[in-house]
Amino acid sequence: MARYDPFSPTFDHPLLNSSPDYGSRNGSFRNRPIGDIGVVAPQMSFRERTKRLRSLEDEKNQLIEDLLFQLETTQTQLDRLQLDHNREAQYNREGQLRETALHEQLLQVKTIMDRNPYIMVLLDGDSLIFTKELLSKGEYGGKEAAKSISSAMSAFAAEHLHHLDSPKIVTRVYANTKSLSENLAKLKLIERPVLLDDFVRGLNSSQLPFDFVDAGPRAAEKVCDQFQTHLYNCHCHQVVLGCSSDSRYAALLEQTVKDATVLNHITLVESVPFEKDIVALKTHFKTTKLDNVFRSTKLGLPLAPKGPLQAVTATLPALSRVDSNATTGTTSSSSTPAMTWATMTAQPFVPSAPASKASTTRTSTPTSMKSPEAVVSKPVTKTIERNRHGQRIDKVDSTIPNHEIQRIKKLKLCNVYYLQGPSFCTSSNCSHSHSYPLSKGERNVLREVARMTPCYYKLDCSDPECIYGHRCPQNKPDEGGCWYGEDCRFYGWGHGIDTRVVKTTKV
Numbered sequence: 001m002a003r004y005d006p007f008s009p010t011f012d013h014p015l016l017n018s019s020p021d022y023g024s025r026n027g028s029f030r031n032r033p034i035g036d037i038g039v040v041a042p043q044m045s046f047r048e049r050t051k052r053l054r055s056l057e058d059e060k061n062q063l064i065e066d067l068l069f070q071l072e073t074t075q076t077q078l079d080r081l082q083l084d085h086n087r088e089a090q091y092n093r094e095g096q097l098r099e100t101a102l103h104e105q106l107l108q109v110k111t112i113m114d115r116n117p118y119i120m121v122l123l124d125g126d127s128l129i130f131t132k133e134l135l136s137k138g139e140y141g142g143k144e145a146a147k148s149i150s151s152a153m154s155a156f157a158a159e160h161l162h163h164l165d166s167p168k169i170v171t172r173v174y175a176n177t178k179s180l181s182e183n184l185a186k187l188k189l190i191e192r193p194v195l196l197d198d199f200v201r202g203l204n205s206s207q208l209p210f211d212f213v214d215a216g217p218r219a220a221e222k223v224c225d226q227f228q229t230h231l232y233n234c235h236c237h238q239v240v241l242g243c244s245s246d247s248r249y250a251a252l253l254e255q256t257v258k259d260a261t262v263l264n265h266i267t268l269v270e271s272v273p274f275e276k277d278i279v280a281l282k283t284h285f286k287t288t289k290l291d292n293v294f295r296s297t298k299l300g301l302p303l304a305p306k307g308p309l310q311a312v313t314a315t316l317p318a319l320s321r322v323d324s325n326a327t328t329g330t331t332s333s334s335s336t337p338a339m340t341w342a343t344m345t346a347q348p349f350v351p352s353a354p355a356s357k358a359s360t361t362r363t364s365t366p367t368s369m370k371s372p373e374a375v376v377s378k379p380v381t382k383t384i385e386r387n388r389h390g391q392r393i394d395k396v397d398s399t400i401p402n403h404e405i406q407r408i409k410k411l412k413l414c415n416v417y418y419l420q421g422p423s424f425c426t427s428s429n430c431s432h433s434h435s436y437p438l439s440k441g442e443r444n445v446l447r448e449v450a451r452m453t454p455c456y457y458k459l460d461c462s463d464p465e466c467i468y469g470h471r472c473p474q475n476k477p478d479e480g481g482c483w484y485g486e487d488c489r490f491y492g493w494g495h496g497i498d499t500r501v502v503k504t505t506k507v
Contacts, residue, residue: 113234113235114163114164115235116168116235117161117164117167117168117235117236117237118167118168118169118170118209118235118236118237119153119156119157119161119167119168119169119170119236119237119238119239119240120170120172120226120230120236120238120239120240121149121153121169121170121171121172121240121242122172122174122223122226122227122230122239122240122241122242123171123172123173123174123223123242123269124174124175124219124220124223124242124243124244124246124249125173125174125175125177125180125212125219126175126176126179126180126219126220126244126428126429127242127243127244127245127246127272127298127429128242128244128269128271128272128294128295129180129184129189129294129295129299130145130199130293130294130295131292131293131294131295132189132190132295133292134199134293135184135189135190135195135196135199136189136190136191136195137199138195138198138199138202139198139199139201139202139205140202141199141202142198142199142200142201142202142203142204142205142206142212143202143203143205143206144202145199145202145203145293146171146202146203146206146207146210147206148290148292148293149169149171149210149290149293150169150171150207150210152288152290152291152293153169153171153240154169156238156240156267156288157169157238160238160286161237161238164237167237168209169207169209170209171209171210171211172211172213172223172226173203173211173212173213174213174215174219174220174222174223174226175212175213175214175215175219176214176215176216176217176219176428177196177197177200177212177214178214178216179217179428180196180428181193181194181195181196181197183299183426184196184299187299200212200214217428217429219428219429220243220244220246220248220249220429221248223241223243223249224248224249224252227239227241227252228252231256231262231265231266232262236265237265238265238266238267239265239266239267240267240268240269240288241266241267241268241269242268242269242271242290242294243268243269243278244272244429245274245275245277245278246429246431247277247431248431249278250275250277250278250281253278253281253284253285254281257281257284263284263285264286266285266286267285267286267287267288268282268285268286268287268288269287269288269289269290269294270287270288270289271289271290271294271295271296272294272295272296272297272298382464382465382506383464383504383505383506384462384464384504384505385501385503385504385505386501386502386503386504386505387497387498387499387500387501387502388498388500388502389498391459391470391497391498392459392460392461392462392470393470393471393497393499393501394451394469394470394471396448396451396473397444397448400444400445400448404445405445405448405449408442408445408446408449409449411433411436412431412432412433413432413433413436413438413446414430414432414433414434415432415446415449415450415453415467416467417430417432417434418438418443418446419443419446419447419450419467420465420467422434447467448473450467450468450469451467451468451469451473452469452473452489453468453469453489454468454469454470454489454490454494455468455469455470456468458470458493458494459471459493459494459497462505469490469494470494471490471494471495471497471499472488472490472494472495474488475490475494475495475496475497477496477497477498477499478496479495479496480495480496481495481496482495
C-alpha cells in the first residue's frame with residue numbers, strides 16, 4: 001500500500017483529486033484566495049502557513065471576545081435603563097396621584113377660605129370726618145352713612161373681587177368721640193355734642209358688621225392693630241384703610257410695602273389729601289373714594305378775628321389756668337368751652353364793671369367787648385416788616401448755634417402748643433410733646449425751628465403772630481437757592497428774598 005506524505009508540498013491524494021471541483025463554476029478553487037491568506041507563495045512552508053492561521057484564529061477569538069464584552073456592556077446598560085425607566089414610571093405615577101390629591105385638597109381649602117369672605121373697612125374717625133349733611137341728621141344720618149359705605153364697598157367688590165359671591169362688608173370706625181363731638185360743635189358742624197352720639201347709634205344699629213368704636217386717644221393705634229390682624233386672615237380678601245396723617249400710618253404702610261404678596265389686598269380711602277409721607281407710598285396700593293360720605297377737607301378751628309383783640313389774646317398764654325371766668329359781681333362760672341373768646345378774655349385781665357354790663361359783655365361777640373379798650377396800647381405795636389416789593393420779612397436769629405437747634409428739633413415739641421398757647425393745639429392725635437418744661441431761651445430756639453416750616457400763605461401772610469416761615473432760613477439774599485436744591489420746602493418762592501425793610505405794616 002502506497003504511503004502518502006500529507007506534509008509533502010507535492011502531496012496528491014487520490015480522493016482529494018477525485019472530489020468534485022466546487023469552484024469550477026467561477027474558476028479553479030485552488031487559485032481562489034481564502035480570508036486574508038491570499039495567494040500562498042510556493043516557497044512558504046507549512047509551518048509558516050500554520051503560524052499565519054493561528055494568528056488569524058487569535059484575531060478571530062479576540063474579535064469574538066470584544067463582541068461579547070460589548071454585548072455584555074450593552075446588556076448591562078439596557079438593564080440599568082430599564083430599571084431607571086421603571087423607577088421614573090413609578091415616580092410619575094405616584095406624582096400624578098400626589099398631584100391629584102393636592103389639587104383636591106387645594107380645592108377644599110379654597111372652598112373653606114371662600115366660605116365666609118369679607119372685606120375689612122378700617123376708618124380713623126378722628127381724621128375722616130363724615131359730611132355735615134350726615135352728621136346733622138343724627139341717628140338717621142348714621143344709618144344713611146352705613147348704607148352708603150355698604151353700597152360703595154359692594155360696588156368695589158364687584159369690580160375688583162370677581163371670584164367672591166356677595167362678600168360681607170365689615171366696617172370699624174375708631175375715634176375719640178368726646179373730643180370729636182366737642183370739635184364738631186365748636187365748628188358748627190353739629191348743633192350740640194350729643195348729636196354725634198345719635199349719629200353713632202344710628203350707624204351701629206343699621207347693620208350687624210358696622211361698629212363705631214370710642215377708642216379715646218388711641219384710635220390710630222387700634223386701627224394699626226386691626227390692620228395687621230386682618231391683613232393675613234385667609235377669609236379677609238381686602239383691607240380698606242382710611243387713615244390720617246399720623247406718622248404711625250406712614251410707618252405701617254412703609255413696612256407693609258416690603259411684603260409684595262399682600263399689596264394687592266390693600267386699598268386706601270381717598271378723602272382728605274394725603275400727607276407727604278403717605279403720598280410717596282400711595283402708588284403701591286389701590287385707592288377708592290367714598291363720595292358723599294366723608295369731608296374732602298380737614299377740620300380747622302375758626303380763624304381768629306383780625307385787629308387789636310387778636311394781639312391781646314396772643315399775649316395771654318396762661319388763660320387756660322384761670323380757675324374762674326366769672327365777672328365782678330357774679331358768683332357763677334362760665335360753661336363756655338376753653339377756645340371761645342369769652343374764655344380768653346377772662347376777668348383777671350378785664351377791669352371791674354357793674355354786674356349788668358359784665359353780663360352783657362359775656363354774651364356779646366368779641367368785636368363788641370369792652371376789654372380791649374383797657375389794653376389798647378399793646379395791640380397797635382404789633383407790626384409786620386416788609387421789603388420794597390411788599391413781601392413779608394421775618395428776622396432770623398443767627399446767633400443761635402446749630403447744635404442747639406438740632407437738640408430742640410429732636411425733642412419733637414408741639415410748635416402750636418408752646419408758641420401759640422395750649423388751647424390752640426386741638427388735635428387729639430398730636431404726636432408731639434406737650435409736657436416738656438420749656439424755658440424762655442428754648443422758646444426762642446423753638447421759634448426758629450418753627451420758621452423752618454413754610455407758611456401756607458407764603459410771603460403774603462398778614463398774621464403778626466404767625467409762627468411759620470416765610471422765607472428759607474438757609475438762603476442768602478443774593479442767592480437764588482440753598483444747598484438743599486429742589487428738595488427744599490421753600491423751593492420756588494422762598495429764595496432770593498430782599499431782606500431790606502422799607503416799610504412796617506401795623507396790625
